[in-house]
Amino acid sequence: MKPVYLCSGVRTPQVKSGTDIKDVDAPYLGHYLIKHLIDETEIPNDAIDEVIVGNTGTPAKYPNIGRVIALEAGLDKKTSGYSVHRNCASGMEAMSQAYIKIASGRSDIIFAGGVENMSQMPLMYNEDMTEFFIQMMKAKSPGDKLKVISTFRFPHLAPVIAIEQGLTDPFCGLNMGATAEKLAREFNISRLDQDAYANESHSKTIKAMKEGKFNAEIVPLTAGKNLERLITEDIGPRDSSTIEKLGKLKPYFEKGTGTVTVGNACPITDGGSMWLMASEEAVEKYNLKPMAKMIDFHFHGLEPERMGLGPVLAMHGVLKRAGMKLEDMDLIEINEAFAAQVMSCIKVANSKELSQKWGMDEPIGEIDLAKLNVNGGAIALGHPVGSTGSRLVVTLAHELKKRKKKYGIASLCIGGGQGGAVIVENLHL
Numbered sequence: 078m079k080p081v082y083l084c085s086g087v088r089t090p091q092v093k094s095g096t097d098i099k100d101v102d103a104p105y106l107g108h109y110l111i112k113h114l115i116d117e118t119e120i121p122n123d124a125i126d127e128v129i130v131g132n133t134g135t136p137a138k139y140p141n142i143g144r145v146i147a148l149e150a151g152l153d154k155k156t157s158g159y160s161v162h163r164n165c166a167s168g169m170e171a172m173s174q175a176y177i178k179i180a181s182g183r184s185d186i187i188f189a190g191g192v193e194n195m196s197q198m199p200l201m202y203n204e205d206m207t208e209f210f211i212q213m214m215k216a217k218s219p220g221d222k223l224k225v226i227s228t229f230r231f232p233h234l235a236p237v238i239a240i241e242q243g244l245t246d247p248f249c250g251l252n253m254g255a256t257a258e259k260l261a262r263e264f265n266i267s268r269l270d271q272d273a274y275a276n277e278s279h280s281k282t283i284k285a286m287k288e289g290k291f292n293a294e295i296v297p298l299t300a301g302k303n304l305e306r307l308i309t310e311d312i313g314p315r316d317s318s319t320i321e322k323l324g325k326l327k328p329y330f331e332k333g334t335g336t337v338t339v340g341n342a343c344p345i346t347d348g349g350s351m352w353l354m355a356s357e358e359a360v361e362k363y364n365l366k367p368m369a370k371m372i373d374f375h376f377h378g379l380e381p382e383r384m385g386l387g388p389v390l391a392m393h394g395v396l397k398r399a400g401m402k403l404e405d406m407d408l409i410e411i412n413e414a415f416a417a418q419v420m421s422c423i424k425v426a427n428s429k430e431l432s433q434k435w436g437m438d439e440p441i442g443e444i445d446l447a448k449l450n451v452n453g454g455a456i457a458l459g460h461p462v463g464s465t466g467s468r469l470v471v472t473l474a475h476e477l478k479k480r481k482k483k484y485g486i487a488s489l490c491i492g493g494g495q496g497g498a499v500i501v502e503n504l505h506l
Contacts, residue, residue, distance in 0.1 A: 078180040082360050082367035083501060085114050086190075086471035087296045088350035091459045093313040098300045098347050099196035103132060104139055106298075106349030106464075107192040108149035113296045114188070114353045115150070120363045123153035126184040129174050131167025131191030132160050132463040134198040142192065150188075162463075165412070165489055166376070166497035167191050168350060169466025173374045173499075175354045185359040190351035193463035206233040246493060249382040253492055254330030257337045257415035260385050264421045268336040271416040272323040275341040275456045278413055279318035282453025286310060290452050294475045313344055314457040341416040346459025350468040369474045372484075372500040373398045379435060379494050385418030386435060387496020388488035389425045393437045395486070395498040403442040406500075407482035410469045411444075412489035413454035451476060465489060470499055477503035 087110050092098045098106070107130055115122065128150075130143035139145045147158035163170035168191025175189035209229060216222040245252045251259070261271065285291060297309045318340075328335030329342070355365055375394035379387060388411050396402060403409075403426070411419050423444045425431040432440040452472065455465065469487040477485045483506060488498035 079182055080357055081176050081179045081371045082355050082357065082365070083369040083371055083470070083474055084353040084355050084360070084365045084367045085117060086294065086350070086352040086368065086474055087113060088294055088464070088468050088471050089298050089348045090295055090308045091311045091313065091346050091348035091461060092308065093459060094196040094345040094347050097306065097308055097312055098194070098298065100302070101194060101298070101300055101347070102139070103136055103192045103194045103197070104142055104145045104149055106194060106347070107146040107190060107351060109298070110190070110296055110349060110351040111146065111150035111152070111188050114351065118353070118363060118365060120186065122151055123155065124363070125152050125156045125186050125188060127175070127178070127187045128152065128156060128158035129171040129187060129189045130158070130160050131162070131169070131171040131466060132193060133162055133164060133167055134193060134195065134463070135160065136197065146192070163376070163495070163497070164492040165414070165460070165462055166466040166491045166495070167463040168468060169374070169470070169489070169497045169499060172352060172354070172371070172467055172470065176371050176374060179354060179356050185356045187354050188351055189354055190349065190467040191464035192349035193461035194347045195345050195461060196347050203233065203235055203237050205230070209233055246381045246384070248493070251382055252330055253384070253414065254337050254342060256382055256384055257342065257417045258331050258335050259382055260421040261336050261417035264424050266336070266417045266420050269320070269324070270420065271336055271341040272320050274416040274420060275323055276318050276320045278450065278453045278456040279315050280453070281451065282314040282457035283316050285452035286314065290476070290479070294471050311458055313346060313459050314453065337415055337417060341456065343414050343455040343460040346461045348459065348461035348464050348468065350464045350471050352467060352471070367504055368478055369504055370502040372502055374497070374499045376495055376497045379496070381494035384492060384494045385415065385421055385490045386425055387490040387494070388412070388498065389422045389441065389496070390435060390437065391496035391498035392486055392488050393441050395500055396441060399500050401484070401500065403444070406484050406486045407448065407480070408451060408473060408477055408485040409444060409449045410473045410485070410487040411450065411454070412460065412465055412469060413450065413456040414460060414490055416456060418490060466497060470501060474501055474503065477501070478505045481506050
């Protein structure tokens with residue numbers, strides 16, 4: 078297998094859904110990133126082999142969002158493009174497919190990443206209203222139409238909320254928040270501990286923003302009806318967050334007895350991220366200066382109702398593939414879908430008994446909190462589902478470069494009972 082270089086990775090500002098970029102269609106959260114990356118290189122537009130984009134809430138008018146992004150970015154029409162869907166890890170899945178194609182010698186240059194505008198996930202008609210419309214279309218005479226109209230009832234207008242359905246597992250029937258509640262109970266993680274973890278995430282993110290830590294990875298985005306606003310930083314992290322304020326929020330997923338709230342869970346967010354990935358031949362041909370190497374990746378499954386433990390299984394798998402140990406990693410990113418979920422992963426990672434329970438031959442070891450999510454995580458930054466898998470790797474690679482550290486691992490849980498992980502090696506030491 079040939080080496081795979083991560084030449085340059087960037088992302089949009091991540092913005093709380095329903096706010097500043099709610100009107101920006103999903104493709105436009107990806108194509109301008111590709112334009113930016115192309116402009117930074119000497120690569121001609123017709124030299125790109127493929128564009129692979131992760132996306133979960135595929136807009137009806139953009140049925141293959143990867144191809145739309147390739148064309149909107151101004152790449153040659155011969156450049157193929159396609160979309161992938163692995164729930165929360167869709168962006169990481171895009172990167173993994175690019176990795177395989179480049180490592181096997183089938184491709185030399187691929188853009189891989191993910192986009193998601195969760196603000197635009199639709200409200201849909203329920204079955205009764207859909208049937209009403211069908212019968213109306215079948216009715217021929219005015220009398221037939223009046224007969225159908227007489228069957229209408231106001232409950233027909235109750236919408237089906239697409240994002241709510243998408244965040245509910247069809248196998249176990251649990252909402253993602255309910256899976257976090259399950260882990261909180263099983264691992265005895267208190268409400269106070271979850272709120273303290275969430276508050277720390279906001280604190281680290283706000284500090285990173287004030288220090289300009291994300292400036293190199295964010296490409297500003299124009300928004301508004303007349304493109305009158307330039308968004309340069311993430312919108313969502315709370316400077317005013319305190320444990321006391323978080324403690325006042327009511328449980329959201331299990332009323333009364335629950336411990337998971339909107340404050341200790343990731344918010345619904347819009348955003349995109351993109352990588353320019355290349356072979357060694359392409360790096361030399363186009364005088365590219367790679368940030369990092371993608372060492373390997375791994376995906377692993379487990380029971381859907383405990384999907385939050387997926388990162389531990391995935392990290393175990395990718396470390397074994399690479400012949401490395403967790404202690405070799407200088408930085409660790411675990412997506413913060415829920416505070417309880419990350420804290421459960423920390424407990425399982427260093428326990429021989431719990432590791433064996435979930436099929437690992439040995440624990441991966443203690444997750445050093447000084448290395449974990451050093452600039453905060455999704456509780457503050459948000460989780461644009463299709464993008465997060467690649468966004469984690471963007472943030473990780475940039476931070477390794479800043480710190481002049483060598484290895485990092487990025488991982489996340491995946492709705493449906495999976496985990497994904499990627500190891501990268503910084504080339505700027």
